[in-house]
Amino acid sequence: MNWNRKDLLGLRELSADEINFILETADAFKQVGTREIKKVPALRGKTLINFFVEPSTRTRTSFELAAFRLSADVINISASTSSLTKGETLKDTARNLEALHADILVLRHSSAGAPQFLAQRLKSSVINAGDGAHEHPTQGLLDIYTIREKRGKIADLHVVIVGDILFSRVARSNIFALTKLGARVTLVGPSTLVPREFEKLGVTVSHEIENVLPEADVVNLLRIQHERQRKEYFPGIGEYTTLFGLTKERAKHLKPDCLVMHPGPINRGVEIDSEVADGLQSVILDQVTNGLAVRMAVLYLCGGIAA
């Protein structure tokens, strides 16, 4: 397969072959993390700009480390340090970054479509690091990489995604990629956050977690995003935990080989009990490690093409 995309904007537009190719490329880059010298010269001389208009530590750090391991130079720009606060438009800011010969732009933005807007206007690679409630493709890829690593396949697995689906770009990226690779996906949560509308994407919607847990091969718990919620969606944290939290009692109904995942940061005691988050079935920290490998793969593929 030949990779020919300079941008990674979402998983919806990727073919199953392209997704698998990224995962295979990530295998090779994961191995780099085990070497004495955890750095390869693949992107030497290239400049990556982490442009995070919305705050993020975990994703930004992961991209930054991925770029370091590929020998690219990295600049971090956050909303507060950019001239967006002085009234500059997103396009002008980005064009200025390109005038500095930035080769790769990693963009986190609160508006869906912002990465696509820039990708169409810039010669640089644009990598979507999360845009509004649209997509977070590298998170979707690292989730799928982790499932594939632990279970050896994606096809025919039953993946249950629990929580705030409506506002979740992580859920969308997961849904697009998992269904393409042949997994069965069930979304679980309160009807306000998991509307039936999602069934159009080829998934099952359920509002009761008890029935779903015993048949799950993977349970991916999404964080309740307080910052995106308005009160009417959501009666209260306590009630959410009672109805949908993966408590240690509920976890007893999981299959022994079911994986427990969470994109982080975890709200312990809200969507997941500490005993479950730290338990044997949890692969939450593997997700973090794999995120680095997946982001190296994406930067290598898109950054290598753009030149």
Place this chain on the structure above:
Amino acid sequence: MKDTKHTASPARTPGVPIMDAEAIRRALRRIAHEIIEQNADLKSVVLAGIPLRGVEIARRLAEFIRDVAKIDIETGTIDVAMHRDDVGTRAELPVVHTSKLPLPLEGRTIIIVDDVLFTGRTARAAMDAISSFGRPARIQLAALVDRGHRELPIRADYVGKNLPTATREQIQVRLQNIDNEPDAVWLFKE
């Protein structure tokens, strides 16, 4: 995943056969003998193949060495794609493979194995890759075909066949286990 390193475009003119299966077998057996002669401590030797065909050639060399010296020599895989210095200048992005080397490398002799030695840039990238795993006692280089046109101060320690070529010509190595074709080396006049 198809490796495009030496198979860039299917040449239009019919290929000239350079080596057949028997010639390849004899060349590899001779290299195996030379490796045995030049490495008193065969247990410290690692045959590190460059994907895809170098890995297959390393496997065959290890078999010949087992037959002759009754030693199971260690083999490995060395990815060069992420160590190349021309990412972005080639028509196609090189496909990365997972490197596998027996660790630690300290005190060991790593023999890089590839099908064709040409500019020497792949061998340089392989040496760079090996260094990121540790510091072997020495690194050697084995190639089934040396076609000349070096761009770096690199030469092979073991060569199956020296083949003078023009730069624009193409050499293609075909190996049964990789290509599903009979073992052969072909020369294409552009």
